Amino acid sequence: MRISDRRFALYLMTPAALFLAIFVAYPLFRLIADSFFKISPIAGGPRDFVGLQNYVTAFASEAFMGAGWRTLAYTLVVVTLEFALGLGMALLFTALGRSSQVWRTVFLYPLMIAPIVAGLLWKFLMIDNFGLIGTLLHQAGILSNPNQIGWLSDPNIVLFSVAIPDIWLTTSFMCLVLFAGLQNIPGDLIEAARLDGARAPALLFRIILPLLRPVIAVALVVRGIDAARAFDTILIQTNGGPQSASETMSLLIYRTMIRFGDPGLASAMGTIYLLAMLAVAFFAVATIWRPGKDN
């Protein structure tokens, strides 16, 4: 008895599909279900159906709306800077060609470092009093006093400071992907444009970037999703402070669940957060990626 190919393919996929159904879809279902209840954090405590009350509370709370905007700002800062730096490095490596290969490898190393370690390391570099960055800027004559910039203690700039480890960790990924994309651009095309008198900026904006568009889209979407979920680096650097100025959505949900003991409200926040992520991701994929249309 030989089963059909279609059925055989289905059997091959079943274990993985079951795994994702049990360990991702079911917890998600529980999360959504919990968002309609007022739940006592004590195990076996009361669990009362409250309808949409948790959603109303979430949208009415300043902390939730603030965290939403901060998450958006954080994601934009991380992805923009990473893209600019990654593209710069990819162009540099491409311009240097084969002889830069060793350095391309070395440039990869932050990708292997745990985000928690990166957060810790940059906290140590930026911390008040004995942080090295303030001291070096002071010695270089840029700052009048090593503590002039409170990287992690000034609520106005802390959201930018906590993004630095994230940028440091994954610029390599951006660079790697863009570099690979650059290798696929036919050399003749560039030569032809040069013969036509195209200068470097025109070459970049008229030829290279449009040709890289599908690669850029994938890299931006992948990194955008990751940045919007950032947790480790921020937790270890500031724990969301000072005055919640670096509290992004992941941290707020975590604190609502664990510290403030309100699983129902945290679940409602988690549900909104997930829906927003899906909506933005689909929008991004539909507008900038457009799979199929670029080929």
Added chain:
Amino acid sequence: MSSRTAIPRNRATTEGDVTGQAAQPTSKVTAPQRLRQRRGVNREGLEAGRRSTRTILWILLAAAMVLYGFPFLYLLFTSFKTPIDTIAVPPTILPTEWTLENYANALGRSGVLASFINSVQTAIISTLLSLVLAIPAAYGITRYKTPSGRVFIMAALVTRMVPPVAIGIPLASMMSSVGLADTPIALSIAHTTISLPLSIWLMSSFFEAVPRDLEEAATVDGCSRLGALWRVVIPVVSGGIAVTAIFAFLASWNEFLFALLMTAIRSQTTPVVIANFQTQFGLDWGSMTALAAVYSIPVILLTLLLQRKIVAGMTLGAVKG
């Protein structure tokens, strides 16, 4: 990039510039040949030719590498400082006195060695689980191209967007209801929810590259479809499996949030221990940096050794997509 010379260059002239020797352009090469040569080496179109330009670019690269590499070097230097040196004002880059005290402190602390064992255990179980589930699934998706396969790979992509913080708590309570609370198995299952979609995605690209004739020949010779997968296809994609394994391993090794939510004392992994240094024992920067160095260096070395394969794996999905 910034060189706008219109003269067609070939590899010989470019390399001549690097070594500083005036290489003779190979004049015997005909125009079509040269064109073909250039097509083969895509890099050439964007590679800078002028010596002055290249010098400037090398200086830029050197600056970038110093800025980029410095933070981790500073972590290493700090781990060799004495406790007083660590928080000296103003800080120094190099230790005034080199010592292994921080390493002895960090590794001697109770729970640290156990957390290493937990990290290794969790990462290995999660890697194996990812591979065992992803290989057949990816094969089914790429080889048979059924509608269910297309739906499945999209669903796997969507799981990537699920924030761990949203499913961590329900997952933890599921685990405790089946008696797996605070075990490496529970944590590795949670880590597999992260690495499985990635593994399916990667393995699909690798299977895509295997010519279909290969299994067809095997099935004609009397191999079953499963037999063909196991005996013919798997050996061909073994390099791809290695790459996927590294990614799954790294995802688990470096993961923090699930580890924080799902482990207590018994199965705590090292990232949680590193984070706990700052609350439980005050700000013990020296030990913290030492432990962070010990935890990071093995994977950095491993990846530098296997870098070619890893680069291939990282770029496959994105560039082809």
